[in-house]
Amino acid sequence: ANSGLLDTGPIVGYGVWVRYVDDTFAVFDTKAISLNNFVAKLNNRFPTIKFTYETEHNEQLPFLDVLVIRNSENKKETATLRCIPNDSHRPFQHKMASFNFLIHRFLSFPLSKERFEHEKNQIKDIAKNNGYSVHLIDTLIRKHKFKRALFNSTTFVEILTIRRLFRYHLNLNSPAD
Known part of the structure; x- marks a missing residue:
């Protein structure tokens, strides 16, 4: 469950953390922590889970069956x-x-x-x-x-x-x- 992320102390920089089964959607401030450091901290905190990532292209990111589009x-x-x-x-x-x-x-x-x-x-x-x-x-x-x-x-x-x-x-x- 998501509670494990918060139970062991916060990882600085994330603002949104949404999980569905084995897929996680996270939005965070790259000024507070780099993407590679964020993923490394997740992998260190949960050694039995291997976190990977995709980045957005053209302000779009596929997640599950939805195309998330950045819009102001x-x-x-x-x-x-x-x-x-x-x-x-x-x-x-x-x-x-x-x-x-x-x-x-x-x-x-x-x-x-x-x-x-x-x-x-x-x-x-x-x-x-x-x-x-x-x-x-x-x-x-x-x-x-x-x-x-x-x-x-x-x-x-x-x-x-x-x-x-x-x-x-x-x-x-x-x-x-």
Whole structure:
């Protein structure tokens, strides 16, 4: 499982680690660690497994049955800068739903600092254009980051469910002789 990579301490530089059976898709910062060093560390950490790699060509990399294409835009062409306006008579949770979605999505992608700021500014522009304060977006981003940090640092303990067995005895339901 993937947990072995993290259980023995982090390997600096990786941002995405996706595994399916015996194929692994990793994205990492080559400024923090070179590709050869990254693979060497993996092979040293797991001596019974031989890691090999493929690099992208023309910003494309085949993985399983999918061709992964590097693209700077993470939105559909039909995406708009509209959401429920602040002065609308809708429940507050409904108004925040689109911002929560956008923030969750952009925090889920491994983005460069420049791309991170670009995405954050786009969300702030959407907020301004629809009558919201940009401080609201900063607050929502902090909230999402806190929830993610809390989720990643909390050990979830399975709650023990007590089950009782009640036996059915046919003789107990019959009138006594």
